[in-house]
Amino acid sequence: MQFSTWIRQHLAALRALLVLTAITGIIYPLAVFAVAQVPGLHDKAEGSLITVDGKTVGSKLIGQSFTDKDGNALVQYFQSRPSAAGTNGYDPTATAASNLGPESIVDTLDADPTKVKLSLLSTVCARSKAIGDREGVDGARPFCTKDGVGAVLSVIGPRTAKGEVAHPIQVVSVNEACPTVPFISAYEGVKVECARPGADYSAGLIVPIFGDASVDTPVPTDAITSSGSGLDPHISPRYADIQVARIAKARNISENQVRDLVDANTSSRTLGFLGEPTVNVLRLNIDLDSRYPFRG
Structure with a gap:
């Protein structure tokens, strides 16, 4: 192989490297970032975080526990689905099922x-x-x-x-x-x-x-088994329903008041026919604290 041919081949490879680096390493990430700033998409791109009084308390996409330091359920809150993700559950860096x-x-x-x-x-x-x-x-x-x-x-x-x-x-x-x-x-x-x-x-x-x-x-089943990811932020309306009486008693309000908040935080089936109705536990508990603060 002539030396000039070797140089041309390597220059072509270098040009390809530079072009692909510009496209995949600069242009594409900037395009994705720009799309993520579009109103209506920005919140989801940032992780669908939920803030209360300017403080981030969680994400509507990732579950969390509502227990005391010993792992006992806090009586004033709706309890989430069990989690096998990480040592204490709901760890997004260790998402997993029990297998x-x-x-x-x-x-x-x-x-x-x-x-x-x-x-x-x-x-x-x-x-x-x-x-x-x-x-x-x-x-x-x-x-x-x-x-x-x-x-x-x-x-x-x-x-x-x-x-x-x-x-x-x-x-x-x-x-x-x-x-x-x-x-x-x-x-x-x-x-x-x-x-x-x-x-x-x-x-x-x-x-x-x-x-x-x-x-x-x-x-119900979702009360006793974890999801495949271990991060499910939702419970079934049936699991929420058996918790209503405890919540009402703990917060000294009526069961109908609690059920109204459950209904407000219940999402129907995706596209009307996929999956089952779900209740977002974090948003429901935030609404409870906002409207009916726990006095215990």
Whole structure:
């Protein structure tokens, strides 16, 4: 290759580099910035931030918790959907789901409480019970014990060709650590035992027990499970509705006054047919503080 040809090729590459740098590194970012300044788009481009008395209190696109320093729900506020994003939830830099699926039904028990790992089932059961107790509704769910853990047994004994247990010789409530009294006393004539932390009961047939709770529980799904991003700022009108009585009592106002604010902060389905109606928790709580300040 002649030296002059080599120079021409490199000069062409340099010109291409400069042109693309100008387009993608200068012109395009400036164009996007200019569009973001258009009235009606500027607020969204800045993160849809919400300010109260000149102070930024959050974004209408990112959820946040309304709890005290110990993680207990503040009685005067509507509570958000659970979050698995980050250590304390709602962390936009660690957006994530729990990655637990429907087969996650057995807890990892340990003598050290900090090493206990709850299954998705027990997490759901515990949240439903806690919300039911807080809101004064029935938080019982199928496959949950009355104490709020997964109602799951390990049935140990010789197996049939189909993998069923022919004659149980030991039955353990795998999510109830000793000395807890199991949620049922016997299964197929065999006494049910509590689980010893650290013991392995995987050799048994894992059997979830449906129980006698109604499938139509007052505590909705969005109250006990996190969204895929962990940042959902909305709850369902159904979850908002079971919180109305508590809010009204805490703020010494009528339930109708609270429901009026819930309705004002409820958005209908996108384009009239996509998704479900939603309630923005942050904006609703701000309206509550503005119109009916908490005197507690």
